[in-house]
Amino acid sequence: MALLLLQVAGSILVSWKYPEPYMDEIFHIKQLGTYLNWDFATWDDKITTLPGLYIASWIILQVFPIHKFLGLVFASRLINALFGSLCWYLLRSLKDPKTSEIIMLYPPLFLSGCLYYTDNAALLSILLSYLFLKNKKNKLSALIGLFSIICRQTNIIWIGYFVLIEISAGLGPSLYQNIKTIWKQKYAIIQTYFPFIILLILFIAFLIVNKGIAVGDRENHIPVFHFTQICYLALIMALYTDYDQNLWIKALKQLKNVFLFLWLVLISLGVTYFTYEHPFIIADNTHYTFYIWKNILKPYLYIFPILFEISFIYLFFRAENSLRYFIWIFCSCVVLIPAPLLELRYFIIPIVTFLMQTKTKFSKIRILALYAINIVTLGIFVFKPYKNIGFLW
Known part of the structure; x- marks a missing residue:
């Protein structure tokens, strides 16, 4: 509960200090505003990701139009805080409460969660897809996985990761024996995970049509071999x-x-x-x-x-x-x-x-240290800006 309160308090403080869109928010909030004007054809070429974040936010604001009295900037940040809270809830379902808290306290994730960035939506959608995958609801998992890719294209890799994790769940330590087992069960595996094969085909088609993975600002996102x-x-x-x-x-x-x-x-x-x-x-x-x-x-x-x-x-x-x-x-x-x-x-x-995928035992000191780091960096961002520009990770 302390984490959720801190996240919401962070969004409120950031909106108090920075009532206008901040850095990358300039593009994200502007695009959401375009959608709220029912203009789904206009696209900002500086945005590199697909419009999953704006679609989800648009749906929420159609049901709960809080932007009409809070303003679009503050409303957008509260939506992102909501996504972060849901991430924490899903992580508690998939893992133990302490690990879920440690994950959400990762400083770059916490601080970006106080702004209207794509990180929380991308994480939430991939976690939801994995939850349904673990519950053997593969069609629904793949469908949510599709939306996850629309939030962030590289999520296709993490969908594949979770599928491979599920396939490997019953395998032993021998690599040779595992390969033999998978080969024997190849048709059953293909049938079980066929929705994800369709998802992969759709993604490859997107890459071909789009001529790359980024949908905008390509000159600053040219792939390299950054080992x-x-x-x-x-x-x-x-x-x-x-x-x-x-x-x-x-x-x-x-x-x-x-x-x-x-x-x-x-x-x-x-x-x-x-x-x-x-x-x-x-x-x-x-x-x-x-x-x-x-x-x-x-x-x-x-x-x-x-x-x-x-x-x-x-x-x-x-x-x-x-x-x-x-x-x-x-x-x-x-x-x-x-x-x-x-x-x-x-x-x-x-x-x-x-x-x-790891058993960990985090000490109370480490958890308190992470809270302290996030509170300090949030305080620096809000109260100690450099020429009215706050420090981010």
Whole structure:
């Protein structure tokens, strides 16, 4: 309950300080306003995602037209807070309450949840799709999955991830035996998950017609091979999970392994030749990533490969199932590596999917620390702006 109150309070405070659309909200709220005027043909070319967020918001505001007396900006942010609350509720159904709280306290997710951004809607729709998938309602799951893709195109990968997780649920540790089992059951698997095959075909058709994944602002979202993105994720994920000293020691001991030494060499080469400095990250000093990149990552990047490798190993030991871990790594690579920009919000769904498949015991100190971080960053955003521009992640 404290988390929900903090999220709503955050939306109210942000709307008090910033009554006009803020940063990316300029495009999102303008597009929602266009839909509320019953103009569904006009599209802002600066928006990269499909209109799922605006469609959902439009439906809500048709039923509860709170924008008529609260204003569209405040109403939009309250809708996003509602989406965040529903995410928390679904996570409690899919996982334990403490883990769901930790997930929703991920600072970039919390702070973006106080604005009208796409993160909460994208997460909510993918969680709802997974809930129905777990309950064997595959047609409904695929239908909601379609809407999830309309909220954010890369959600197709996470729909595939959850399908693979369900397929692998009854498999053992032997890779060879698992392949044999899947091959024997291939027709039953195709029949069971056929709605998702249709979904994949529709998505491929979209890519062909659209000539790419982004629907707007393509010049700033040209796919690259940004290998270091998956390394950033591993480090953040290892630090964000609960601290286990024994697992960290176990991970460090694995560095003597010859195979893992070769993996370290590959990580070093990948970081050296496939790290990108997007113009956005050096042009905007009101994002914390600007300072993380400028003062930590860029000048000391040469020491990070060893930290990245230890993080990968630690997460492997932390994962409940090695097959699921490698599926997660693969899906995270497909989503993150093509992205040229280091943006902490891109890691939200990878972090959620990992924590959902992992047994964790978060201490009260860690939870309180996350509350403190979010309260402080919210306070800085509202009360300590730089030239009337607040600091975001």
